[in-house]
Amino acid sequence: MLCGVLALQGGWDAHCQILCALGAEVRAVRTAADLETVDCLVIPGGESTAMLRLMESERLAPRLAERLHTGMAALATCAGVILLAQGVDPEQESLGVMALGVERNAYGRQVHSKIAPVTLAAELGDPPQMEGVFIRAPRITRLGPEVEVLGRLGEDPVLVRQDRVLGATFHPELTADQRVHRLFLEMAEVGHG
Numbered sequence: 001m002l003c004g005v006l007a008l009q010g011g012w013d014a015h016c017q018i019l020c021a022l023g024a025e026v027r028a029v030r031t032a033a034d035l036e037t038v039d040c041l042v043i044p045g046g047e048s049t050a051m052l053r054l055m056e057s058e059r060l061a062p063r064l065a066e067r068l069h070t071g072m073a074a075l076a077t078c079a080g081v082i083l084l085a086q087g088v089d090p091e092q093e094s095l096g097v098m099a100l101g102v103e104r105n106a107y108g109r110q111v112h113s114k115i116a117p118v119t120l121a122a123e124l125g126d127p128p129q130m131e132g133v134f135i136r137a138p139r140i141t142r143l144g145p146e147v148e149v150l151g152r153l154g155e156d157p158v159l160v161r162q163d164r165v166l167g168a169t170f171h172p173e174l175t176a177d178q179r180v181h182r183l184f185l186e187m188a189e190v191g192h193g
Contacts, residue, residue, distance in 0.1 A: 001188060004029040004038030008054040010046020010079060014173040018181045032058045035067065040188035045078030045135065045171055048104070052083070052093055065095040073164040073188035075181070081167040082138050089141070098162050099144025102169075106139030118158055118170065120179070121150040130177040132158060132170035140169060150183075164190070 003019050005012045007028035019026045019042070029035050041064070055061040068074055068084070076084050076098075087101035088094050107114070118132035132153060140157045143149070151159025151168070158169045159180065164187050172180035 001025070001039045002027055002037065003185070003188065004035065004041040006041060006043050006051070006080075008046075009050050010044045011171070011173065012042070012044040012046075014171075015042045015044055015075075015077075015181070018173055018178055019185070022178060022181060022185060024185055030058075032060050032063045035060065035063055040073040040184070041067075041075075042184070043074060043076040043080030043083060044173070045080060048079040048082040048088075048094075049092055051079065061095060065097055068095070068097045068165060071164055073184065073190075074166070075184040076165065076167045077171055077173065078135065078137055078169060081140075081169050084165065084167060085138075086144075087142065098160070098165060098167060099146050100140050100160065100162075100167075101142030102138040103141050104138050105136050106141075107134050107137045116153055118151045118153055120159070124150065124179045124183065130172070130179060131175045132172075133174040134170050137169045161187075164188070 003024045003026045005015045007030050016026045084097040085094050085100050085102045086096045089103045113135040116132050117129040119129050148161045149157040160167045166184050
């Protein structure tokens with residue numbers, strides 16, 4: 001199984017390092033041709049509108065949406081969740097893959113970035129919390145019935161799963177806790193090969 005990491009903008013390299021440490025074969029994805037070679041994909045944080053612009057020349061966004069709708073496993077973090085949400089406030093284009101609404105920069109600007117405890121569902125194992133690094137993070141404001149909450153910051157859902165897509169509004173790649181990436185790889189293995 002070959003894991004792709006969308007490498008257009010943002011903190012994609014930290015995801016590569018964790019996936020490699022977990023034994024995955026990893027490839028940077030920058031083009032539609034790259035996307036065709038991978039079995040699963042990480043969509044990192046960064047700036048969602050910049051990523052959409054960078055996808056235009058390759059027509060990467062519609063191909064990515066198609067692959068996700070047909071069952072490719074994905075892990076989206078921070079801006080990646082914005083890219084996949086069906087509704088974004090303030091309004092912007094998105095791929096509409098996940099049945100959720102998000103509010104951009106809901107926890108504040110860059111200077112309001114914080115590390116806070118995320119309470120995890122039991123299936124992620126012990127300890128029951130992990131550090132969540134929130135940098136200009138979106139807030140999930142609406143969940144469809146098909147979306148399962150796997151982690152919360154207080155009452156806010158911050159780690160969610162819909163089918164084979166995992167979304168984290170925080171940056172699990174910036175902590176030593178590998179459970180989110182491990183779960184992603186387990187999800188990617190299901191039905192692969």
